[in-house]
Every structure is written in structure tokens, then in C-alpha cells.
Amino acid sequence: MGNNLKTLRERKGWTVEDAASAMGLSKSGYEKIENGSRRLTLERIARAAQIYQVPQSDVINDRTNTGVVGEVVRGGRVRFFSPETPTLLVAPAPFDATIDTVALVVTDGDALPGVAEERWFVYHGTRRHGLPEDWIGDLCVVGLPDNVVLVRRPFHGRRAGTYDLFTLGTEPLLGTEIIWSAKIDWIKPR
Template structure:
């Protein structure tokens, strides 16, 4: 018997969450959007695409192919696969982050260390930009860009500057209000620069996928 995409999404979600609301909140998705996806291919519903299917599949322990096509058997196991996070780019000389200009569905994904949040992302370290021991390790960080708040002072962060540079540096207060000095282990400090946004680094680690 053929099932609809929305029905398959609901079946998968019920393996992990009692309600669509709880699932949406856990994934940081608007409840109305997720609810419409569970009604996909029916009046009043909204279809979801490959990017959403990949996210839902990781969370619910099924495959994107099954959600989108129904051609594979419904997975019966209770244990979901390990969560993955996207590799958005790499860190090069001077702690400068370079992000790939590709659709999300074309990005590599890796298994993060235990305890990393659902909204995390990663960038690969190339060379000795963050120290001589971290070549081909990964920086896992909260993929939420926000203004600098007191809790980020003294923390290693991904920071966006007004001149367009994106760096991975420790944030310290600068000489005056609204300015900050950026530190790293391998470069001279960058004094008194405004920061447009910052995202806290959670951990620098190898990925078990690449060992």
C-alpha cells in the first residue's frame, strides 16, 4: 500500500516523539511548518524537500530515501543513527574561516563528539592555523550568529568582522566600548576591532568518521 510523504514523516517521528510539537521544538523548527510537513501531499499540507528529509531522517532514525519515496522498508530498529553536523568550510592561515558556496545538500557531514547541540556546525582545520597539532581536526561551534554578550568574553568563537573577515579567535574587551581584541595561539593579537556577530566554539576535536 502506497503511503504519502506526510504519513511516512509522521510514522518516523512517532518512533522518537509523542507529538509533532515536541519534535519541532527539539529541532528548532516552527511548529506550523513541521505540522504542515506531516500533512505533505494532502490538502492544507506542505511538501518537504531533500534538505528537510535529511534533517528529519537523522533525527528519527530512518533514511531520507524512505521519507521521500517510500521505496525502502520502514526501519524497525529502536536506535537512531548517530547525529551528523555539516562541514561548512575550513580554517586557513591566520585563523580565517572560508565557507563553501554550495547548497546545504552538497556539504559533507560528520559525526560530532557526544553532547554537541542539534544546531551545531563544523569547519575543518588545515595546516597549523590554530596550532601545530590540529591539522585536519574540526572546530565544532553553535551555528547561531549573535552580537557579543558578556558570556562570550574570554571564549574562543567564530567571529564576523565589519570588513567581511570571518575568524576563529578568543574574544577580549578592547580599549573602548564596542571594540574587542582578538587572540590566537599562533598569530599576533588583532586590537580594537568591532565584531558584527559571534558564535561560540564548543570543542576542537577529531571526527570519528575520518580516523
């Protein structure tokens, strides 16, 4: 069985020694589990989930579902669910899902016309600061000033550091700053 220990360790900023100590293992013992040459037992899965503060399913590579973290409403606006009140809604994971893959559910038929219909899932991975150059023109979730989050296709704006945001059914948003972005990897009917 594969595992996500290296991803979890790196996300936390830990060295192999840090992770081994937290797991109660020797460095070489931890490395063998992380690289898959030693079996990851149920007890070690539970311990890793505890130290990395993730569900046990995030420790192993058996990802059949992913969490739904928010909804896409009219105009492509994104509303994230409160972390204090986690949703029980899950979405089937895409075939290439990673530990960072999450989904949004489209809850309004006019949210993303021509892209996704009501009750469809929109999947994205890791958020990046700003907008990577190779995501220009791709459908992305973008975080704007004042905590506005939208699903849009960003293009370079007229002024340096600004972007023009487009989607069907809404007026373009011109010359805005992007605080963070996450590329949409997959869209799937529910």
C-alpha cells in the same frame, strides 16, 4: 525515537497550528508527534524534512554525523564552502550535538597552533548577533566587518563596542567590531 520538530518549527517562526497545517495534521496530532507521545513515521519524517527544508537526518535526534561547512586556514581565517556547491565531507557529531551543530575542518597546520592540528574538526553551534557577554575569553568563530571570519578568543577592547581578538601564533587584532559570533563547543582530531 526523538525528534527536532519543535526546534525546526521555532526556527521557522511558526506556531503549532502553522506546522500542523503544513504537515496535513490536526493541531493535537502534530503536538503529539512533536512532544514524542505519537510515533514519527518515515512518511512524516520525509514530509517534515520537505516543509522545513532540511535533510531527513535533521528531523530526528539520531545525529551520528554533522556537516562540515568550511575550513580554517593559516592565521585562523575561516573560509566557508559555497552553498551552491555543498561539500560531501561530514564529521562525527559530538555526543551533545544539536541540530545547529556544524564543523569546520582545519586545513593548515599553522591555522590554530596550540589549539588544533591539521585535519582536526572544530565544532560550533548557532551564530549570535554580536558577542554574548558570557563568551568573553572563550574560543569563538567571529564574523568581522568586510566579511572576515576568524577563530579567536575575544576580550573587551578599550572603546565600548570593540573587542581585542587573540590566538597563538598571530598578532592580536585590537579594537575591532564583532558582527556575529559562534562559540566553539568541541575540537576533535579527525
